[in-house]
Amino acid sequence: MSDTRPILIWFRHDFRLRDNAAITAAIQSRNPVICFYIQESADAKTESAADWWVAESLLALNRQLKEKGGQLHLFEGDAEKIIPEIVQQSHACKLFWNRRYDFKGKETDQILKKSIRAMGLEVQSFPNNLLNEPWTVKNDKGQPFRIFSAYWRAVQRHMNIQAVLPCPENWVFSTREIRHCLGYKDIAILAKETQDSSWKIKLKQSHRFGENEAHKQLKSFIENDLAHYAKERDFPAKDGTSLLSAFLRSGQISSKQIWHEVTKNGSGEGTSKFLEELGWREFAWSVLWEHPDLNQHNLRPEFDKMPWKKASDNLQRWKEGQTGYPFIDAGMRALWQTGFMPNRLRMVTASFLVKHLLIDWREGKKWFAQTLVDYDPACNATNWQWVAGSGIESAPYFRIMNPILQSQKFDPDGQYIREWVKELADVSTAFIHTPWKADKQPANYPLPIIAHEEGRNRALRAWKEIRHA
Structure with missing residues (x-):
């Protein structure tokens, strides 16, 4: 007699039906399935663009599941408490998920595997949204790589990317009622919450959601921008990036x-x-796998002695795009309006905060975590430590990006600046990068928060101090 008890599928930043190993295994078992997601609690919850993106993506995933005859069950709270409740209410026989690679996710998964197996259920986890799971790429001595170029050569030498899994057919959904389970949240409430603020309304104007939209974007990028990617990705006015990062982070594409x-x-x-x-x-x-504290601690301990400035006013001006440097201000204002910033501007704005303003990279990291729709805990922390010089594979601290030269090189006509810094819309190209030099100062636009040479020299002095401390 076949087992007709349901299999639970736990979604976690893998919001797609194709190339989803947990889904494929569950559907192939021929058991009915129950699909669910848990909005896990945070200690100090602040509204973030990434949370908003996830909420909108969950609504898109629910629509997909409805087309298959089912739905997405939504819960809020502590997964370690909620999942045993789901198991009891659903009378499930198995629990499937795709793995997480951050410290908290890994820790939660280990605890749940032990507790749910103790309840008599089979628990299976599968590789998630990486080409190679983090512990699988090592050097000849069996150690993790510290240099990207060496890492990438090793990956390319042994590249064997598995075939993409198709969307399973013959879905069967369980009809068991679990709405009275601890932490249940109606998907309609989530839909309302995504419309609650003017910030979210602005963000929604810049984005689409869902697995199908992710593949449309990939197709458009390949057809229109891939061939020019190496040359145009650094020019924000050209829109030469793939715009796949948020889809990739939430797993709407693998x-x-x-x-x-x-x-x-x-x-x-x-x-x-x-x-x-x-x-x-x-x-x-x-x-991040090798350094779980990557988001909080310098990987190079000498940077623990860096004399960071507690300059809240300067930090706020940086956040609001009021530094007086047009290229930086354009990037920061676009970030606030759209939840996105091209990689070149991420580097330039980060370098300016850490070096010209001598503000701790962790402050910038927190702001990007709040405002980026594609916020990725591994990439964000690695990139900020790269800019600061405090991490693995870091740019030397004495390599300080000149915000004027970066502006002149990557937005030569000021097109991107004029789009986002409206006060400079009528400034001539001759002064668009240095409006403080114009005979007539632009109205309502600030003078530079610090002169480039002054900021550069101060950063170099600070770096020399910690080297000789």
């Missing part, structure tokens, strides 16, 4: 799907550079 489509349809410098950027994301996750 790394494998992107890899196979790009390698099948692209070639040349643009393709190589794009795949290398995908590799950097993999590298960042391997760094």
Whole structure:
């Protein structure tokens, strides 16, 4: 007699039906399934663009599941308390999920595997949204890589990306009632919550959601921008980036799907550079796996002595795009309006905060975590420590980006600046990068918060102090 008890599928930043190993295994078992997601509690919860993106993505996933005849069950709270309740209410026989690679996720998964198996259930976890799980790429001595170029060469030497899993057929959903389970939250409430603030309304104007939209974006990128990616990705006015990062972070498209489509349809410098950027994301996750405190502590301990400034006014001006440097201000204002910033501007704005303003990289990291729709704990922390010089594979601290030269090189006509810094819309190209030099000062636009040379020299002095401390 076959077992007709349901299998639980726990979604966690893998909001897709295709190339989803947990889903494929569950559907192939022929048991009915129950799909659920848990909004896990945070100690100090603040509204973030990434949370909003996840909420909108869950609504899109629920629509997909409804088309298959089911739904997404939504819960809020502590997974370690909620999942045993779900198991009891549903009378499930198995629990499937795709793995997480951050410290908290890994810890929760280990605890739950032990507790749920003790209840008599089979628990299976599967590889999630990386080409290579973080512990699998090692050097010849069996140690994790500390240099990206060496890591990437090793990955390429042994590259064997598995085929993409199709969306399963013959879905059967359990009809067991679990609404009275601890922490249950109606999906309709989530829909209302995504409309609650003017910030969210502005964000929604810039984004689409769901697995199908992710694949449309990938197709558009391959057809229109991939060939020029290496040359145009640094020019924000050209929109030369893939715009896949938020889809990728929430798992509405997988790394494998992107890899196979790009390698099948692209070639040349643009393709190589794009795949290398995908590799950097993999590298960042391997760094976080080896250094669970990456988001909080300098990987190079000498930076613990850095004399960071407690300059709240300067930090706020940086956040609001009021530094007086047009390229930086354009990037920061676009971030607030859209939840996105191209990689070149992420580097320039981060360098300015850490070096010109001498403000702790962790302050910038927190702001990006709040405002980026594609916030990724591994990439965000790795990139900030790279800019600060405090992490693995870091840019030397004495490498200080000149915000004027960066502006002149990557937005030569000021097109991006004029789009986001309206006070400078009528400034001539001759002064668009240095409006304080114009004969007539632009109304309502601030003078530079600090002169470039002054900020650079102060940063170099601070770096020399910690070197000789």
